[in-house]
Amino acid sequence: MDTPIAEEEFRRYAQSQADRGWHLIGLHRRDGSGCCRHCGRTHPCDERVYGGRLIVHYENWFGDQPPRLLRPYLRG
Numbered sequence: 001m002d003t004p005i006a007e008e009e010f011r012r013y014a015q016s017q018a019d020r021g022w023h024l025i026g027l028h029r030r031d032g033s034g035c036c037r038h039c040g041r042t043h044p045c046d047e048r049v050y051g052g053r054l055i056v057h058y059e060n061w062f063g064d065q066p067p068r069l070l071r072p073y074l075r076g
Helices: 007-027 046-061
Strands: none
Touching: 007 046
16 A cells, blocks of 8 residues: 555546546536435535545646645745
């Protein structure tokens, strides 16, 4: 488990996790009653929240841009 992985492999993994997050966001949408269309729970359901967290965490780790590790308000 502690074996480091290559950068390209991690980028592919990050891309797949972000794509999974976007899939969950698209699947678990609110209907007119304020519930999730897919699972019927109160919106935002746990699956939608989890999808959003996947996107926020992994979307910065792939592509041509380096990850944004600093908070914008700390830039001088």
